[in-house]
Amino acid sequence: MSSAPLQDPVVTKETAGQPWGIAAIFDSPAKIMHAAEATRAAGYRWFDCHVPFPVHGLDWAMGVKHTILPVIVFFGGLTGLLLAIVLQVFTNSIEVDLWAIVPVVGYQFEVSGKPLISAPAFVPVAFELTVLLSALTTVGGMLLLNKLPCLYHPVLKSRHLKRITDDRFVLVIESSDPAFTRADTRAFLSSLEPESIVELEA
């Protein structure tokens, strides 16, 4: 493949109107790495790389920012912790008159002579609720941030991109990118010397 003379890539058009995005197909991890760097340097922001296996450093080359998920998870865990403490203190030991008429009294279980509010007894519940809400926030946050579940994606529809799961590396610039214009973006992707270019139907 490397000995073949350079030539303009084949351009396939799947749509007559404005495409959803333009894909460039490469045949090696090194090429998509350079392509990702160049795309970022050219000012594109709404682009993605589709590869058959994890390519180390591709995130960095694309300029993907570190995920905000840990911060969300922290607050999820904190919510669990506070919820557990408030719930236990409330149900065990509350003693107030709501609007000065309705008496609200906790269960006030006395277990082996311990005080109604005893920290060691509350720790296991606090720990478990912290872990539970952290885990749920992690999974839920991951799905939300990735916009999952995704039932339809133009890249998966195109029959020209089927080899993503086998031996081809694809970079797609979406038309929602502010820097996207059909002709310029196509010319820019050609300059990266891909195997071929596909204009994707939405």
Added chain:
Amino acid sequence: MSIDNTKMQLGTMGRGLMGAGLVLGVGGLGATIALASMSGAAAFWKAYLFAVSCAFAICLGGLFFVMLQYITRAGWSVTVRRTAEGLAANLKWMWVLLVPLVVLVWSGNGAVLYEWADAKLVAGDVLLQKKAAYLNPTFWCIRTIAYAVVWFLLAKFYVGHSIAQDTDGDIGRTRAMQTLAPIGILLYAITQTFASIDWIMSLQPTWFSTMFGVYFFAVSCTGCFATMIVLLMVLKNAGRLGDAVSKEHFHDMGKLLFAFGVVFWAYIGFSQYMLIWYANIPVETGWFFPRQMSGWANVSWLLIIGHFALPFVVLVSRWPKRFRGIIGAIALWMVLMFVVDVYWLVMPVVPTEALVNAESYDAIKAAVNAGEVSVGWDPKLLDLTAILGTLGLVLAGWAFALRKCNLVPVRDPRLPEALAFENI
């Protein structure tokens, strides 16, 4: 990526570390013996037991780390494994440190350290008589010797094969070590558990906790992983590791320290406390009494904050584990906390008489605060010299084990995996 193994040796630095360690070790233990005439035999043996327990905890952790890498066939850890092997190699000679203890107990003078070795005391205590089948001087010595033999053989096997692989590159050695790893881990778990029960838990022979062995395992992991990070940092800063150990490896060592030394330690420590606190049975709570009184109460708080809360906050995020100054400082701090933790396990004395005769918890507390009842809060210079001594010997032994070999297993079949390792 390839590595230049000519630079990755201790070289002259090894001689310096060995010398410093030996001076510290011989000087420290010598000073301990000299101070013993002032502080008394009981204080000396307590200090010695504390210092020896610390040394064994660190080196057993090294053995565990090495076997863990083989049992999981880990790739990332190859470049940091040699450091742990150096610690594990100490187990080949550390039986020497046990000889005084075995001689003491075998010769019938164990009562200075262990109540169960006091025939008169046992004769008057039904509980101790029931336990005498297990807790008696002869069996104790046999067990301690058995642990030393098992650790000697495991350390010799793993360190020997790994260092020999540097020369011949034989993958069969890796296979042999993988095959033995499950058996080795099992042997380690049993010996480490019973050793902690025999050496430390039996200091208060009427007390028992089925979690004590696991707690000491967490203690041991804290000591070892923190020491490993400190040693790796020293080697890295001296340029002896090149690029073989990167911030990715420090990141993962930080995760291990966070998981085992902070979270797991607190989890086990609290579980043990809560079960005893909830049941509130005198024979069980007696162990925590002295640790909540006098100066020990402050040490307990120091452990909760310094061994759990502070390192938890520091290590929970990603970036501090990748920032050399922070991970190095926190590792050094955790070594200190590990020593304090072992001190807290070994040193407090339970005032059995006072507990039995006391009218209430508050009455004992008042008596302790008034100085009428001792809970063993009496830090001595002796304790400091003893711990400096054994830690010095561990350092010297580590440098001695690695004096001629590469600081990275250069022909390990998984080395490329470790060199290319990246945290996602």
